[in-house]
Amino acid sequence: MTLDVASEVEALYFGAAAARGPRALTLLASRPGGPAVRVPHDDLLARARGAAAGLAASGRIRAGEPFLLVASTGIEEVTTFLGGLLLGALPAPFAPPAGLVGLDGWVRRVERTAAALGATAVVGRAGTLEFLATHGVDLPTVDLGALPADGPPRPDVTAGPAYVQLTSGSTADPRGVLVGHAHVAANVHMIGWGSDVRADDRVASWLPLYHDMGLVGTVLFSLYWGLDLALLPPQAFLARPASWLEAISRHRCTLSPAPAFAFPYAAHRVKDEEVQGLDLSSWRIAYCGAEPIHPRGVERFTRRFAPQGLSPGVVFPCYGLAEATLAVTFAPPGRGVVEVAVSRRRLAAGEVAPPEDEVDRLDLVKNGRPLPELEVEVRDDDGRPAPPGRTGAVFVRGASVTTGYLRDEAATRAAFGADGWLDTGDLGAFVDGELVVVGRRKDLIIVRGRNHAAIDLEWAALTVEGVRPGAAAAFAVPDAEEGTEAAVVALEVAADESDWSRGAIAAQVQDVVLARTGLRLREVLLLPPGTLPKTTSGKVQRARARALHLEGALHP
């Protein structure tokens, strides 16, 4: 089957396959031994055209208007997303319900998000749509399982606005970044450039399709460059992290991204018998972004799998955000994680300097240099460029910086400057020409004029035995008496800890945080498992935890 592209949009995502012969998208089974489904790119294009025809015929999906796409990891979800693009409609990939938990909250999020974006319909699988209907959701729906497998091309659709990327913000309000095809093209092109992409590169991913790293970094990237992609459902990785490494080994993958937590998660949970027969020597780049990198966690991973041929420099720190489509800075391929040991005390005063002693030491990571069509600035409190080695607000400008949030002018004005500069909301510094990210500015805890990054307190607290992995939130509360802020750390501990061991855990958290940061916590909250609010990707929502605490709703 020859592949003829018929529109600007088709040329963008299927042009490489048309020129070089199609590669394929392979959906791996969620459990060992299950069947994999391989769809060559020409077939993918046919199905995407079919989806476009079916969406248009439903009368509920229209060019230029957003729709919610319940984006479980599946071939039909990918072709429906692409079908939306071919039609000129704006798919907004939406996290599917996790199953077992949080279903009421999920139903309400569907309603709130659809209303906020002005979505014309919810597109998903029949069972999911039925579930929404029985829970009183009164929105037009389209069953993506019933869309045709082929359809006519739409040569007149131009490469304008493409889709809506929902951000997993730290507040409850849904917000969608409107991303254009030109932004995607610029960003995936730069990702390829920064990765020294080769014709025989193969991509593997378990990242969800509603996540920007999963959508842009793997699906659209592999289509644009005409590369094979092996896609694994996220729950397969979470249940059995070896499935990720097996996919890379079996399909000889070279590029595979993951958020920072995935590396220690896999290092801990892959069983010895699962390591037998793994060959990870093909793996060139493990893009690692989306959350601060803990160098020790990455080290555990690379050391554990070195005997399987894993290159020590495979983990590739990068920095990016949905508002700039995805990637902003990249480290050089193959270098691995390079730490910058800094003084906590000097960092609190806005300066990157060597630590005075071990207790004062904080390990940050070099996130590389801006990609070629992007500029990055670190600005001081007066909005002037900060000198190297001083922390400040991170701003980005360039080809893949989007124009703002769909139907949210206030948020757009707050972050997107008229001069093209985007305020990322992050705090960072340039060190040796590379960006070092310290944390989110709004997550800073400012006590008596000194800045403490929330994650620094959390990492300290998480070293205490009895604290559930990843379940810590540090935030500031106003201290009226002192006229400053005080720090609170909320933690989850096992429900069956005795009062005695709870007291011991709280005291140890106090001690370790004090020793590391010089900060005395106002309060250590010990909560039952599952109490801390988290995003759909499992990150603790600090602002939400803070709000709940101030309302008195966060308690054992």
Place this chain on the structure above:
Amino acid sequence: MIGPPMIGPDDRHPPSISGRVRGLLADVAGVDADGVVPEARFDDLGVDSVTAAALLGRLEEAFDVTITPEDALHLTTVGAVVRYVSRHARCDR
């Protein structure tokens, strides 16, 4: 304390399945499921969404069943999972 009676293995189902589901719950989510009634909702047991996804994957593996996301929408209690696994694991064999 007055409350629902603590029930061990659900007697409507083979104890082995109920016991194994509870074992996985303890292993993956750190929830001591021995004293949990079949009507207990995962939401009330302190299971978060990442743990829930891991638990679903482990259930699929342990019982050799495929739990579609649509099916998972109806599995909100420990008892519902035990019933689902009992029904589908048997069909698969």
